[in-house]
Structures are given as structure tokens and as C-alpha cells.
Amino acid sequence: MTPQRLRRLHAFHLVMRTGSVTQAAEALSISQPAVSKLLQALEAETHLVLFDRSRRRLLPTPQATRLHLEVERLFRTATGIDHLANELRAAGPGELRIAALPLLGARTMPLWLATFARRHPGLRTSLEIRSSRQIARSIAAGEIDLGFALALSGALGVGRHPFMEIPAVIVLPRGHRLASRPSLVPRDLEGESFVSLGREDEARDLVDSLFESHRVKRKISIETNVSSAACALVAGGAGVALVDALTPALYSAEVVALPIQPTVRFKIEMLTMVGRPPSALIDKFTAFIAERLAVPGSPWLVSPSG
Structure with missing residues (x-):
């Protein structure tokens, strides 16, 4: 014109x-x-x-x-x-829009964002907690800048970058007959009432495959698609659960988290929009996270993906 x-x-x-x-x-x-x-x-x-x-x-x-x-x-x-x-x-340094699945968004991502924001005064940030599939759709639509989601099969229209792997743990109420063990095997949970991840969560397939491969039958009493809700249900006596190793820290006074062998590893990907080069702010944030994951003895209980 x-x-x-x-x-x-x-x-x-x-x-x-x-x-x-x-x-x-x-x-x-x-x-x-x-x-x-x-x-x-x-x-x-x-x-x-x-x-x-x-x-x-x-x-x-x-x-x-x-x-x-x-x-x-x-x-x-x-x-x-x-x-x-x-x-x-x-806005000064800019705006950063992030979405994370609940296992990262409940505690870890807010702590990372708070530290990053202190290093960059004036930065505007937003953090939304969504399911992995919702995050992929939001990235494809350009609604958010960075997404952190479970590795999804068939996720189209987004850039997928291996980010981290989080081992699974068994969550037991304090005083449970298995709570004093150093670790567990699938057979230990035969017949236990089980709080399961919801069927719309691809992590559910990983958990089910672990027990099916060892021919262990669980009594699934309640399903939820949020790990923190599963831990709260365990604390309330609804059964035991297998979740990521991050979330039980929120309920450490009420539950015990034990490693399980062989374990399940929840693979987390960082999602970006296809065709949009990352901004300088995104590069700074991803470098900051890499720095946090590389700290020896890091409290995040995670293993960076190679």
C-alpha cells in the first residue's frame, strides 16, 4: 500500500x-x-x-x-x-512464553524461571502447565516460545530436541511394608492397589509395559494424568504409584520414593516452532538450563540427554 x-x-x-x-x-x-x-x-x-x-x-x-x-x-x-x-x-529484555508438562511445571521449571528472571531484570515470562499433546499444538500454533513435553509419537509441525531423561520411582505411603527396602523390582508390587497415570498420557504405556513384561498384575484403583495428584493419592492411602523422580519431593513428609529395577525413563523433549529461528532470549534460557543440569550433585534428580 x-x-x-x-x-x-x-x-x-x-x-x-x-x-x-x-x-x-x-x-x-x-x-x-x-x-x-x-x-x-x-x-x-x-x-x-x-x-x-x-x-x-x-x-x-x-x-x-x-x-x-x-x-x-x-x-x-x-x-x-x-x-x-x-x-x-x-518489556526491556523481552518476553519468554513457556509451557511445561506437570512433572516439570510443578516445581522444577518455576525454580529455573525464578533464577533466570533474577539474572535478567525486566524480563516478562509466562509459564503454563499443559499436557504434552497440548504443548505440541500450542507450539505449532505459535502461542508459546518453548515447550517441554514427553517425547510424543507422531508430533508434527514442531521442532523436537532431546532434552532430559527422568528415571521413574515407586511412591509408597510412609509405613508401607516395602518402605524400608533400598529398591524394588516389579514383582514386589504384585497385587498392590495402584494409582496409575491416565490413558491419555504416553507415560502410561511405558509403565504398563514394564509390569506386563514381568507378568505382574496390579489392582489399578484410581487413574490420574498428573504425577503430583498420584503422589497425593498415595499419601492419602489410595495405593502405590510409579511416577517420575522429581515429583515425590513435593510430598517427602508423607511418602517414600524408591528406585525400581529395571526402571522406566521418561524422555523429555524441548519443542520449538518449525521455521522460526530461536531468539537470543531463547538461546540464553536454554543455555541457562544446560548449565543447571551440568552442575555436579545437582538436586534435580535427572540425567541430561546426550
């Missing part, structure tokens, strides 16, 4: 909005005849009759009313761009 056309549309928009050539001229800081010339030029350019000039004042025609609907949308968008630019300037 040329600057000349934009100026003509602006004059048209102001006349339609105010109903007055005089007010449009004042808003544009030009004379009334100049506004009239802009309107005439727009009519000539579009080959439309936009105003009825048979009376003393301009009366919009039906064509003008229809055209103004689109012109109004154009200037509303332009105003939105101005507001966004102001927000971006006010």
Missing part, C-alpha cells in the same frame, strides 16, 4: 467515524478542502461513489459503509501494532 493511498484511507476513516469533514481536517491538521480532495482521489482510485454530495453535507453511500468496515479493521490492526510495540519497548 502506497503512502498516498494510506493517507486517503485515513481521511476517509476519520470522516466516516466523526461524520464531519471539519473534524477530520482538524485530526489530520489540514484544511477542509484538502480532506475533500483526498476523498475525491480515493473515489477515483477505487472507481466507487462513496458520498452523496447532492445536499449540503456528505452522506455516505452503502458502498462507503461496506468499505469502511474493512478500513476500520485496517486501522484497528495498526493501533494494535502500536500498542504491541509500546509493550515490547516497556
